[in-house]
Amino acid sequence: MTRAFIFPGQGSQFFGMGKDLAEAFPEAREVFEEVNDALGQDLSKLMFEGPDEELNMTENTQPALMAMSMAVVRVLTGQGGFRIEEVCEYVAGHSLGEYAALTAVGALELADTAKLLRLRGQAMQQAVPVGMGAMAAILGLDFEDVKAIAEQAASEEVCQAANDNSAGQVVVSGHKGAVEAAVALASERGAKKAVMLPVSAPFHCSLMAPAAQVMAQALADTNIRPPHVPVVANVTAQAVTEPSEIRALLVDQITGMVRWRESVQWMAAQGVTEMIELGAGKVLSGLVRRIEKEIETSAAGTPEQVEDLIRKLQ
Numbered sequence: 001m002t003r004a005f006i007f008p009g010q011g012s013q014f015f016g017m018g019k020d021l022a023e024a025f026p027e028a029r030e031v032f033e034e035v036n037d038a039l040g041q042d043l044s045k046l047m048f049e050g051p052d053e054e055l056n057m058t059e060n061t062q063p064a065l066m067a068m069s070m071a072v073v074r075v076l077t078g079q080g081g082f083r084i085e086e087v088c089e090y091v092a093g094h095s096l097g098e099y100a101a102l103t104a105v106g107a108l109e110l111a112d113t114a115k116l117l118r119l120r121g122q123a124m125q126q127a128v129p130v131g132m133g134a135m136a137a138i139l140g141l142d143f144e145d146v147k148a149i150a151e152q153a154a155s156e157e158v159c160q161a162a163n164d165n166s167a168g169q170v171v172v173s174g175h176k177g178a179v180e181a182a183v184a185l186a187s188e189r190g191a192k193k194a195v196m197l198p199v200s201a202p203f204h205c206s207l208m209a210p211a212a213q214v215m216a217q218a219l220a221d222t223n224i225r226p227p228h229v230p231v232v233a234n235v236t237a238q239a240v241t242e243p244s245e246i247r248a249l250l251v252d253q254i255t256g257m258v259r260w261r262e263s264v265q266w267m268a269a270q271g272v273t274e275m276i277e278l279g280a281g282k283v284l285s286g287l288v289r290r291i292e293k294e295i296e297t298s299a300a301g302t303p304e305q306v307e308d309l310i311r312k313l314q
Helices: 019-024 026-039 043-049 058-080 097-104 110-127 143-153 176-188 206-220 243-255 260-269 283-291 303-313
Strands: 003-007 090-093 133-139 159-166 169-175 193-196 274-278 296-300
Touching: 003 097, 003 283, 019 026, 019 043, 019 058, 019 303, 026 043, 026 058, 026 110, 043 058, 058 097, 058 110, 058 274, 058 303, 090 097, 090 260, 097 110, 097 243, 110 206, 110 243, 133 176, 143 159, 143 169, 143 176, 159 176, 159 260, 159 283, 169 176, 169 206, 176 193, 206 243, 260 283, 274 283, 283 296, 296 303
Parallel strands: 003 090, 003 274, 274 296
Antiparallel strands: 133 169, 133 193, 159 169
8 A cells, every 4th residue: 555644724723622532642842842942932731621713823823733733743753653754655744744745754854844934934924914915615516616706806916716625615815805706716616615714914925925925035045855755746746755855836826726635646646545634624535535536544633543543654
């Protein structure tokens, strides 16, 4: 069986995430303590106890989801006694999840990743004044139809396809008025659902250019090593192993579309038959099942799920 580990992005966070892992495993506690130290903040307390509105702030959500995923990875390798490269052929993550994937396979240090994601969240939030941007999910239309709708809605403002999540699930991003126009057009053209999303900024579109500049500078100063396992990049939907290319693609990712559907299809074409989601929730597992029904999927985020996965991998 050819296996890939996948890492969730924003929207998978939940109140109390990681608390049971920290109580069950010293490896998980170590990850949370390292992230706390790197950020100079008790982020794990916020994850375990809330309040939700603080956890849902992008600058907290991004490092928190990465910490949750890395806690699972450390428990897997520490308790299982194996290295990641011995049990999977590819890794991939959705948006910020790509940073978790890179950390899991040794391209980035945990402390560096926590700081990068804190900065990424702040830069993305500050790139566009609150209320000016928006995102919307459009369900039941194929990607090319949604892309055409976004282009029509963007006659005077920005509206772009931001996340190609699965067949029939595309997210658009841009100026609020243009995104609202896209929602109306999608409804007229037979979308099953077209809804504005409760996000604080228009991610993965050209309005994020100021954030891309911030991240380009930060990443230029960050040591990136060749990953132990190829990482399937969001913006190319293909594997990458060269540190300079990884650095450039992480910058491009800020304004570029998350090509998740194509990433899953590319891995399937390479012979991947199993994808395991490491971290919070099982959003990506659900998307994979809609994209490639033949791929076996599971998620590991609770102590019981992680223990089951260790037994399977040993």
